[in-house]
Amino acid sequence: MTNRTVLVLLDPADEVRSSVLELLTIGRALGRVEAVTLEAPSVEALAQLGAHGVETVHQAELPAELRGDARHLSAVVAEVLAAAVRRTDADVLLAPSTFAAKEAVALAGRALGAGVIIDAAGVAEDDEGRIVGTKRVFAGAWDTSSRVTTDVAVLTVRANAVVPQPAEAAVATEVEGFAVEVGAALPTVTSRTEKERDADRPTLEEAAIVVAGGRGTEGDFGPVQDFADALGAAVGASRDAVFEGWFDRYVGQTGVTVAPRLYVGAGISGAPHHRGGMQASQVIVAVNNDPEAPIFEICDFAVVGDLADVLPQAAEVIRAHKAAR
Amino acid sequence: MRIVVAVKYVPDINAERKFADCRVVRDPAEGTLNELDENALEAALQIVEALPEGEQESAEVVAVTVSPPEGDVALRKAFQMGVHRGVRVSDDALAGSDYFGTTAALAAAVRHLEAEGPVDLVVTGMAALDGLGSVVPALLAAELGRPSLTFAKTVAVAGGALEITRETDEATETLTAPLPAVLSVADTANRPRFPNFKLIMAARSKAIEELSSADLGLDPAVVGAAGARTETTAAAPRPEKPEVELVQDKGEGGKALAEYLIRNELV
Ligand SMILES: Cc1cc2nc3c(=O)[nH]c(=O)nc-3n(C[C@H](O)[C@H](O)[C@H](O)COP(=O)(O)OP(=O)(O)OC[C@H]3O[C@@H](n4cnc5c(N)ncnc54)[C@H](O)[C@@H]3O)c2cc1C
Numbered sequence A: 001m002t003n004r005t006v007l008v009l010l011d012p013a014d015e016v017r018s019s020v021l022e023l024l025t026i027g028r029a030l031g032r033v034e035a036v037t038l039e040a041p042s043v044e045a046l047a048q049l050g051a052h053g054v055e056t057v058h059q060a061e062l063p064a065e066l067r068g069d070a071r072h073l074s075a076v077v078a079e080v081l082a083a084a085v086r087r088t089d090a091d092v093l094l095a096p097s098t099f100a101a102k103e104a105v106a107l108a109g110r111a112l113g114a115g116v117i118i119d120a121a122g123v124a125e126d127d128e129g130r131i132v133g134t135k136r137v138f139a140g141a142w143d144t145s146s147r148v149t150t151d152v153a154v155l156t157v158r159a160n161a162v163v164p165q166p167a168e169a170a171v172a173t174e175v176e177g178f179a180v181e182v183g184a185a186l187p188t189v190t191s192r193t194e195k196e197r198d199a200d201r202p203t204l205e206e207a208a209i210v211v212a213g214g215r216g217t218e219g220d221f222g223p224v225q226d227f228a229d230a231l232g233a234a235v236g237a238s239r240d241a242v243f244e245g246w247f248d249r250y251v252g253q254t255g256v257t258v259a260p261r262l263y264v265g266a267g268i269s270g271a272p273h274h275r276g277g278m279q280a281s282q283v284i285v286a287v288n289n290d291p292e293a294p295i296f297e298i299c300d301f302a303v304v305g306d307l308a309d310v311l312p313q314a315a316e317v318i319r320a321h322k323a324a325r
Numbered sequence B: 001m002r003i004v005v006a007v008k009y010v011p012d013i014n015a016e017r018k019f020a021d022c023r024v025v026r027d028p029a030e031g032t033l034n035e036l037d038e039n040a041l042e043a044a045l046q047i048v049e050a051l052p053e054g055e056q057e058s059a060e061v062v063a064v065t066v067s068p069p070e071g072d073v074a075l076r077k078a079f080q081m082g083v084h085r086g087v088r089v090s091d092d093a094l095a096g097s098d099y100f101g102t103t104a105a106l107a108a109a110v111r112h113l114e115a116e117g118p119v120d121l122v123v124t125g126m127a128a129l130d131g132l133g134s135v136v137p138a139l140l141a142a143e144l145g146r147p148s149l150t151f152a153k154t155v156a157v158a159g160g161a162l163e164i165t166r167e168t169d170e171a172t173e174t175l176t177a178p179l180p181a182v183l184s185v186a187d188t189a190n191r192p193r194f195p196n197f198k199l200i201m202a203a204r205s206k207a208i209e210e211l212s213s214a215d216l217g218l219d220p221a222v223v224g225a226a227g228a229r230t231e232t233t234a235a236a237p238r239p240e241k242p243e244v245e246l247v248q249d250k251g252e253g254g255k256a257l258a259e260y261l262i263r264n265e266l267v
């Protein structure tokens, strides 16, 4: 059933994040892709969407009072998504697995009477043409498949599920506006400060390589950050390191869930809560001075040693290797 | 002030968690209160403790779970922390519920409690550690027609309104809404209290109120496996990883690490 319409959430619309390119790649394997957004896409974004096969971007026109900070509320995004699905008669709705998008997608599923799968690691169809989402659960220990039994399927997909590929042929992308009414009871957003994205490093959610530091850094994230930069990696932490105030974002079940090609944990013991957010990574490497550290149980490669010695030495060799290429 | 806290009974994250016949195995020996719901309970109790004298005495915190009878473990833990009442919604017809089925049952339980008197606030955890959906709070708010203030890092109730701050992947926000509302609490919001001896003793004899789907007038078509819009068709443990390659650092550990990454084309 490749005549499906697959709708992908584009938010923000001034850049097309790699997670969105992945969704478009997944979407094209299932049918025709279209995008839905809450603001005007930039010229660069439109060009990229065209290269990825999106002919139409549906841009929501919200009532004036919802055009400011309130437009980020999941209940508002949900109404936009539901209206866009109805308008395009879409069969599948895809969004990245962020906290806000999970809520918005679930609420859209509620409005549409559609089945919802959160945090899929892969999306496919079964023999009967039903959408199936695969998931890694219980801290990466189990693989599950779930089938959506309703006609419309709604999913959030975690980053690094596929390698993004442009469409075989680029298309011209048009923007179509559509009006959306919001009936839900909403809180008032009294203030909103967007986080600065670190321009020099990839974001934690989307990075192909993640280097994380824990309590074993004893507060000095210098070696972790320097090693990450040698690899072109994103930097993360354990929750304990964040609670100590040593870094701002942590990997784990209650922090950011990552599944990169390579995860390096330095001075991190590998508690179940932390593992739950990184165990689906393809290759896991650890540096820890305790030979009994639990993280070693799930590693592919590990060094028993002091991270303050091991990481700088590794960074130096990697930089030399890159320079020689 | 009446507060309902939704608490989930989940397999212990430290135990070996498994599936059988595509359902999560809920072994009573290894089931527990979802840890993140301790943050929800703590938030509810703190809201009550911050009320002016005179209002505290009449305040009521009710923990509600949708689970088989084994879920009483979660309610006992809630009693130990200090909630006044524990309600369990149990029914064979609820087994296999998806997010929407669970939400319908929770919402019906809130409405049932509202028949006794208004419920000002519904508090939940930020996620259930078994499924990690993080969607029930928002769905519950929609179902009850109340504003949803989720993922709170700080919580304040004053003058009949709820104000939270939160830090999402994208932004730092302050949200407010008049009560009644639905609140979900992040793990960063507070440190759940340890129960004292008195509360532990008292929790033993507290009665758990049981409700069936018939008591709540739940439509069998929207709950349980019958109402679910998704079904799990396969669940398998992942293959064991090959033995870890462990290098002892004797001065060359960093080099060995870099060489491993280069050899495996990860650089
Ligand atoms: C409800 C709940 C949710 C949670 N969610 C998360 C989550 O999402 N993410 C998360 O990370 N945690 C989470 N936690 C916390 C988690 O349980 C652990 O406490 C935490 O992950 C431990 O952090 P750590 O590994 O940095 O510290 P530790 O466990 O103290 O480990 C430090 C490690 O560093 C090693 N070390 C020390 N010095 C050095 C050195 N010089 N060189 C090399 N190694 C060294 C030690 O051997 C040790 O193994 C949660 C906890 C709760 C209760």
Ligand SMILES: Nc1ncnc2c1ncn2[C@@H]1O[C@H](COP(=O)(O)O)[C@@H](O)[C@H]1O
Pocket (backbone or CB within 6 Å): B005, B006, B007, B008, B009, B034, B036, B037, B040, B064, B065, B066, B067, B102, B106, B123, B124, B125, B126, B127, B128, B129, B131, B132, B133, B134, B135, B136, B137
């Ligand atoms: N079966 C349940 N019974 C009671 N509360 C629940 C149940 N399922 C989810 N919740 C509540 O909703 C929160 C988020 O759950 P989830 O959306 O499943 O990750 C939990 O922290 C609980 O507060």
